[in-house]
Amino acid sequence: MSRIVMKFGGTSLADLDRIRNVARRVAREVAAGHEVAVVVSAMAGTTNQLVAWCQALSPLHDAREYDAVVATGEQVTAGLVAIALQEAGVDARSWQGWQIPLRTDAAHGKARIDAIDGELLIARMRQGQVPVVAGFQGLGPDARVTTLGRGGSDTSAVALAAALKADRCDIYTDVDGIYTTDPRMVPRARKLHRIAYEEMLELASVGAKVLQTRSVELAMKERVRVQVLSSFADADGGDLPGSLVVDEDEIVEKEVVAGIAYSRDEAKVTVKRVPDRPGIAAAVFGPLSEAGINVDMIVQNISADGTTDMTFTLGRADLPRARATLEANKPSIGFAEILADPDVAKISVVGVGMRSHAGVASTMFRTLAEKSINIQVISTSEIKVSVLIAADYTELAVRALHTAYGLDAA
Amino acid sequence: MSRIVMKFGGTSLADLDRIRNVARRVAREVAAGHEVAVVVSAMAGTTNQLVAWCQALSPLHDAREYDAVVATGEQVTAGLVAIALQEAGVDARSWQGWQIPLRTDAAHGKARIDAIDGELLIARMRQGQVPVVAGFQGLGPDARVTTLGRGGSDTSAVALAAALKADRCDIYTDVDGIYTTDPRMVPRARKLHRIAYEEMLELASVGAKVLQTRSVELAMKERVRVQVLSSFADADGGDLPGSLVVDEDEIVEKEVVAGIAYSRDEAKVTVKRVPDRPGIAAAVFGPLSEAGINVDMIVQNISADGTTDMTFTLGRADLPRARATLEANKPSIGFAEILADPDVAKISVVGVGMRSHAGVASTMFRTLAEKSINIQVISTSEIKVSVLIAADYTELAVRALHTAYGLDAA
Numbered sequence: 001m002s003r004i005v006m007k008f009g010g011t012s013l014a015d016l017d018r019i020r021n022v023a024r025r026v027a028r029e030v031a032a033g034h035e036v037a038v039v040v041s042a043m044a045g046t047t048n049q050l051v052a053w054c055q056a057l058s059p060l061h062d063a064r065e066y067d068a069v070v071a072t073g074e075q076v077t078a079g080l081v082a083i084a085l086q087e088a089g090v091d092a093r094s095w096q097g098w099q100i101p102l103r104t105d106a107a108h109g110k111a112r113i114d115a116i117d118g119e120l121l122i123a124r125m126r127q128g129q130v131p132v133v134a135g136f137q138g139l140g141p142d143a144r145v146t147t148l149g150r151g152g153s154d155t156s157a158v159a160l161a162a163a164l165k166a167d168r169c170d171i172y173t174d175v176d177g178i179y180t181t182d183p184r185m186v187p188r189a190r191k192l193h194r195i196a197y198e199e200m201l202e203l204a205s206v207g208a209k210v211l212q213t214r215s216v217e218l219a220m221k222e223r224v225r226v227q228v229l230s231s232f233a234d235a236d237g238g239d240l241p242g243s244l245v246v247d248e249d250e251i252v253e254k255e256v257v258a259g260i261a262y263s264r265d266e267a268k269v270t271v272k273r274v275p276d277r278p279g280i281a282a283a284v285f286g287p288l289s290e291a292g293i294n295v296d297m298i299v300q301n302i303s304a305d306g307t308t309d310m311t312f313t314l315g316r317a318d319l320p321r322a323r324a325t326l327e328a329n330k331p332s333i334g335f336a337e338i339l340a341d342p343d344v345a346k347i348s349v350v351g352v353g354m355r356s357h358a359g360v361a362s363t364m365f366r367t368l369a370e371k372s373i374n375i376q377v378i379s380t381s382e383i384k385v386s387v388l389i390a391a392d393y394t395e396l397a398v399r400a401l402h403t404a405y406g407l408d409a410a
Numbered sequence: 411m412s413r414i415v416m417k418f419g420g421t422s423l424a425d426l427d428r429i430r431n432v433a434r435r436v437a438r439e440v441a442a443g444h445e446v447a448v449v450v451s452a453m454a455g456t457t458n459q460l461v462a463w464c465q466a467l468s469p470l471h472d473a474r475e476y477d478a479v480v481a482t483g484e485q486v487t488a489g490l491v492a493i494a495l496q497e498a499g500v501d502a503r504s505w506q507g508w509q510i511p512l513r514t515d516a517a518h519g520k521a522r523i524d525a526i527d528g529e530l531l532i533a534r535m536r537q538g539q540v541p542v543v544a545g546f547q548g549l550g551p552d553a554r555v556t557t558l559g560r561g562g563s564d565t566s567a568v569a570l571a572a573a574l575k576a577d578r579c580d581i582y583t584d585v586d587g588i589y590t591t592d593p594r595m596v597p598r599a600r601k602l603h604r605i606a607y608e609e610m611l612e613l614a615s616v617g618a619k620v621l622q623t624r625s626v627e628l629a630m631k632e633r634v635r636v637q638v639l640s641s642f643a644d645a646d647g648g649d650l651p652g653s654l655v656v657d658e659d660e661i662v663e664k665e666v667v668a669g670i671a672y673s674r675d676e677a678k679v680t681v682k683r684v685p686d687r688p689g690i691a692a693a694v695f696g697p698l699s700e701a702g703i704n705v706d707m708i709v710q711n712i713s714a715d716g717t718t719d720m721t722f723t724l725g726r727a728d729l730p731r732a733r734a735t736l737e738a739n740k741p742s743i744g745f746a747e748i749l750a751d752p753d754v755a756k757i758s759v760v761g762v763g764m765r766s767h768a769g770v771a772s773t774m775f776r777t778l779a780e781k782s783i784n785i786q787v788i789s790t791s792e793i794k795v796s797v798l799i800a801a802d803y804t805e806l807a808v809r810a811l812h813t814a815y816g817l818d819a820a
Contacts, residue, residue, distance in 0.1 A: 016463060016466050016467060019467065020467070050486065053426060053486075053490055054489075054490070054493055056426050057426060057429065057430070057490060057493045057494050057497060058493050058494070058496065058497040061493045061496070061497075062492065062493060062496055062503075064503070065489040065490075065492045065493045065496075065503070065504055066489070066493075068485060068488065068489040068492075068504050068506070069485070069486050069489035069490060069493075071485075072482035072485050072486050073482075075478060075479070075481075075482050075485075076460065076463075076479050076482050078478065079464075079475040079476070079478040079479035080463055080464070080467060080475075080479060082472065082475045082478075083464055083467045083468050083471045083472060083475045083476070083479075084467050084468070086468065086471070086472055086475075087467060087468040087471075093472075093474070093475070094475055094478050096478070096555075098508065099553060099554070143509060144509070145506075
C-alpha cells in the first residue's frame with residue numbers, strides 16, 4: 001500500500017465526462033489499496049475568464065479580491081470531483097485551502113506556501129476517505145483567500161504530498177510524460193522514464209513547460225517523487241508509465257544528456273563601447289534589475305581602447321522597457337549605442353551526467369558548426385550548456401543535437 | 411446618517427456593466443453619508459449551471475459538496491463588486507460566509523441562519539469600509555460551507571441587517587416594488603408604498619414572488635424594515651421610491667385590502683365517499699404528509715348516508731404522487747373513487763385591514779358571482795380570503811376584484 005497524491009489539470013477537468021474519467025482513475029488507485037488524496041485545478045478556461053473580469057473592472061485591482069474571485073474555479077472542480085467519486089462508490093470530500101488549512105504568506109496573487117496541516121487529511125485517508133483539495137489556493141495570515149500564481153496547483157500538489165508524507169505525487173496533464181525534447185519539433189523524441197530534479201528544473205525554465213518551476217524546486221527540497229502522466233491515454237485500462245522526477249541517486253543508468261530544450265522568447269541586447277572600468281556591470285544591470293527585468297546570459301567582450309561591448313539576453317517582451325531603461329541611464333553608464341536583436345533562440349543541452357563527463361560542450365559546438373549554425377553567446381552551468389543562435393535555425397539545431405547526443409528513439 | 415444593507419440579485423449583477431452600476435448606486439449612498447453593507451447573489455444563470463453540473467454527476471449528490479460548488483457564484487460577485495467599488499473610489503472588501511462568520515445549522519442545501527457575528531463588519535463600516543458579503547452561504551457546524559436554498563440571498567441580507575442593527579434593508583431586484591397585483595395581468599395595478607410583513611407573507615406565499623418567504627418571516631421576527639427597489643430604473647439619478655415592508659403599526663392609512671394574489675400551480679383532488687368516522691381526516695392526510703406532499707385548502711362536505719366527500723388542493727406537480735399515495739392507502743381509508751382537476755386557480759384577497767372590517771369576503775363572493783365565476787372551495791384566515799376557481803377565469807377574477815376593492819390606479 002502506497003500513499004499517493006494525484007493532481008489533475010484544467011484540461012483533464014474541462015467537462016463532466018472528463019471529471020468522471022478522473023473519478024474512475026482515482027477509484028482504480030483506491031481499489032488497488034492505496035491511500036489517495038486528489039488536487040484539482042479549475043476547469044480549462046475558467047480561471048482566464050475570472051481573471052479577465054477582474055482586469056476589465058480595474059486594471060490595478062486589489063490582489064486580495066482577485067484571489068477571492070479566481071480561487072472559486074478550483075472550489076467548483078473539487079466539489080464536482082468529490083461528487084463524481086461518491087457516485088463511483090468512493091468515499092470522498094472536498095477541501096478548500098482555509099479548511100485544511102493550507103497556510104501561505106500574504107503575497108496575494110503569488111503567495112508561497114508556509115505550512116500545511118496534514119493531520120486531519122491523514123486521519124481521513126486512514127479511514128478510507130479521499131480528500132479532494134482545491135489547488136492553487138491557500139489561507140493568508142489575514143484570514144483571507146490567497147492564490148499561488150498561475151500553474152500553482154502543481155505546487156499545491158507537491159506541497160501536499162510532502163505534508164502527507166506521500167510516496168509519490170502523480171501529476172496528470174495533457175502530455176504523457178517528459179521527453180528528451182519537444183516531440184512536436186522532433187518526432188523521434190523519446191520519453192524519459194526517470195529524470196533528476198535538477199534536469200527538470202533546467203528543462204522547465206528553458207521552455208519545456210510541463211511542470212511549474214516552483215513545484216519542481218519544492219519537490220527537490222522536500223524529496224517528493226513526482227510522476228508526470230497523461231490523463232487522456234488509457235483512461236480505463238492499466239497504468240501507462242509516465243516520467244518520474246526523482247533524486248539523481250534514484251537514476252541508475254544516467255544519460256550524459258537528458259534532453260534538449262529551446263526557447264524562442266528571447267532577445268539579445270548589445271551595449272556598445274561602454275567604458276571598461278570597475279563597476280560598469282553594476283551600472284548596466286542595476287537599473288535593469290530595479291525595473292524588474294530578468295537578464296539571462298551575459299557576455300563581456302575583451303576590452304579594446306578602454307571600452308568594451310556588453311551583450312546579454314532577456315525575455316523578448318521586456319525589450320522595449322530594457323531599451324528605455326538603458327537610454328535613461330546613458331549618462332551614468334556612458335555607452336555609444338544599443339543594438340537589439342529579437343530574432344534569436346536559446347538552445348540548451350541538459351544532463352546531470354555532465355558533471356562526470358567531459359566533451360559535452362565540444363560535441364554541441366561541433367554539431368552546430370557542421371550545420372553552419374553560428375553561435376552568438378555561450379553560457380554554461382554544472383548540468384547545462386546553452387547557446388544563443390539565430391531563431392531561424394532553431395529546429396535544425398535541436399534535431400541535430402538530439403541525434404548527436406544519441407537521444408533519438410530507435 | 412443611516413446604516414443600510416443593500417442587496418442585489420442575479421439580474422442586477424449579470425454582467426460587468428451592471429456590476430459597475432451596482433457600484434455607482436452603493437457609492438451614492440456612501441457619498442450621502444450612510445454606512446453601507448452590500449449583499450450579493452451570483453450572476454444570473456451561474457447558480458443554475460452549477461446546480462446542473464452537480465445533478466448531472468449524481469442525481470442524489472452529497473448536499474455538502476453541492477453547497478461547496480454552488481456557493482462559489484456569490485464569492486465571484488462579492489469580489490467583483492468590491493473591485494468595482496474600489497475603482498469607484500469607495501473602500502470595500504468582500505466577505506465569504508466563513509470569514510464573518512455567518513453561522514448556520516447543518517441542513518446543507520437549505521440551511522437556516524443561527525447567528526451572525528456583526529462586530530467585525532460594524533467596526534469596518536465605522537472606518538468607512540463597505541463590506542460586500544456573499545449572499546446565500548454560511549458556515550455550518552461541521553466547518554463546511556452551507557447554502558440557504560434558492561433565493562437565500564434575500565434572507566442573508568435581512569439577517570445581516572438585523573445583526574448590523576441596520577436602519578433599513580434595501581432589496582434591489584428586477585421589479586421596482588410590490589404591487590396590488592401582478593402588473594402584467596392588471597395594467598392598472600398600483601405600487602404599494604408600504605405593506606405589512608403579514609400581508610407580504612400572504613402575497614409571497616400565494617405567488618407574488620418578489621421576496622423569498624423566509625426573508626419576510628425573518629424581517630418580521632427581527633423587525634427589519636425592508637425596501638424593495640428596482641436596480642434598473644434610475645441607476646444614476648435620485649432615489650425612485652420602492653415599496654417598504656414594515657410593521658403594520660408603521661402604516662398609518664391602512665387599506666382594507668392590500669392586494670390580490672393568484673396561483674395557477676394548484677390542483678384539486680376530491681376523495682369520494684369516504685366513511686364519515688372519527689380519524690378519517692388523519693387516514694387521508696397522514697400518508698400524504700409522510701410522502702412530503704403539502705396540502706393547502708381542505709373542505710369536507712356534509713355527511714350523507716354515512717359517507718362524505720373530502721376535497722383539497724395541492725401543488726400541481728404533486729398530483730401524480732398524491733394519487734398514487736391515496737390509491738396505495740385505499741384499504742385503510744376506504745373511498746369510492748378519486749377525482750382530480752388540475753385546471754384550477756387560487757385567488758386570494760389579502761389585507762391586515764380585514765381584521766377590523768367586515769364584508770371583505772362577501773364583496774369577493776358578490777363580485778365573482780356578478781362575473782358568473784363559480785367558487786369551488788373557500789378558505790379564510792385572519793387577513794386573507796382565498797377561493798378556488800376554474801383556471802380559465804383567473805384574469806377575469808383578478809381584474810374584477812382589483813376594481814371592486816378600489817385598488818385600480820387613478
